[in-house]
Amino acid sequence: MSRLSATIDDVARVAGVHRSTVSRALNPQTQVKLSPETTRRVQQAARKLGYVPNAVARGLRTNESMSVGVVIPDILNPIFPPIISGIDSILRPAGYTALVTDIQGGQNAYEAALASLRQRRVDGLILATAHLDDGESFHRLHEQGVRAVLVNRAAASSPFPLVHGDDTGGMRAALDHLATLGHVRIAHLHGPEGLSTTEGRRAAFDEWSRQHPEVTVTASYCGPLTAEGGQEIMDALLDASTEAQSRPTAVVTGNDLMALGALRSLRVRGLHCPEDMSIVGFNDMPFADEFSPPLTTVRVPLRQLGVESARLLVQQLHGEGSGAMELTFPVTLMVRGSTAPPRG
The missing domain is CATH 3.40.50.2300 (Response regulator)
Known part of the structure; x- marks a missing residue:
């Protein structure tokens, strides 16, 4: 059998289960409904056949893309890779793919990125790009049913959760x-x-x-x-x-x-x-x-900011939490060689 032609029915036959069981075993959100042995048997069969679930087809059935838009202001700034790493550590096991967008072009780039992500039907947004005067636009997004979390930067009167440092x-x-x-x-x-x-x-x-x-x-x-x-x-x-x-x-x-x-x-x-x-x-x-x-x-x-922002968003996507809230993480002064008593 060609690896490219493997279907969910092929996996079900090799694993000796119903095709619905295959769907559950290969979906991180529903694996808990099966025994560990069944999940392992299905996953082994899928690997053997080279079967990859069709995310597009699943999205059509569930009205979910299983993707999250992550918008950052400057990918060249070294603080953002740890945040993105933290985000991915939560999204990936939950079955979501992070679509990271850099908006170094400013407001026009931000609006274009937001439109592009929404056209792709992302399930939610994690925004590291907030300005204090973005509150009104965030309220519009919220009224449109957009689920989002702000990370590192806040907006005045935002309806979305915020995760940042002290x-x-x-x-x-x-x-x-x-x-x-x-x-x-x-x-x-x-x-x-x-x-x-x-x-x-x-x-x-x-x-x-x-x-x-x-x-x-x-x-x-x-x-x-x-x-x-x-x-x-x-x-x-x-x-x-x-x-x-x-x-x-x-x-x-x-x-x-x-x-x-x-x-x-x-x-x-x-x-x-x-x-x-x-x-x-x-x-x-x-x-x-x-x-x-x-x-x-x-x-x-930084990584913890990403972890918690993704955790809060996944909770929203699962219907477990929503609305404005603020998580402020403690910070630590790292004393090194660039500070000393003043000369004289």
Whole structure:
């Protein structure tokens, strides 16, 4: 028998079961209805014959595509692969395929990606692209019956569940660390406005500075969440404070890529980290400990964010939960070589 011609009836005959039992045994959602021995026998027969279930046909019967759209803002940003890995670790055993879409083109790319995924009849969405002003559009999606979860970024008054890290706690931990080292001139190099991660961390930065009047918040610069963006705004900070006695002795950046750019800016000018300036990142992206010097940064449990966002979505798809809720995961300050007491 040709492997390409194997059918569900062939598998049923080899396994000695009814064709409906084959369907249940090869569907992760219904395997629990069968004994482990029956499931194993059917799966062995399917492997022997090279049988692959027809997802399209099953979708026509059940009105489900068994796929989930995952929309991320920048696949080149190293924080997203761990999130995607966590998502896949839940979706795949549940029988769903993740369709990952990158929208580096901005709002137009986002709308095109969303339309494309919906045309493909994905069963739900996991969105890492939310802006604070997306609440109205999310409410429209919700009213249309779309099931979705937001991960890493929030939207104001969103009807969908949110899974993210503790931005406020992370910023406070970073600033407490710098103050303990003796820094009294600290700057904030943050990401674009309109992102919950930016606004939450900036609000925490401002609140902390009000509670610590002995520390001077010397500057706050906004730029893209990229190495190039970090280098550009660090250049602007250094241009504005050419004298060492007026220059910040430490900066907290919007993410680790911005911290990498800030390190480049220092090197170009013959300055050193942490001797001339301490730098703290955010997220603890892969290889942050391999920077030169290794980066002190706030570790966000990125893979766990993906795991929980997928778990919440699968619950919705199974009719076990819905509606707005928020899961905030604790973060950890990873102290490494990019921070030290200020010179002198």
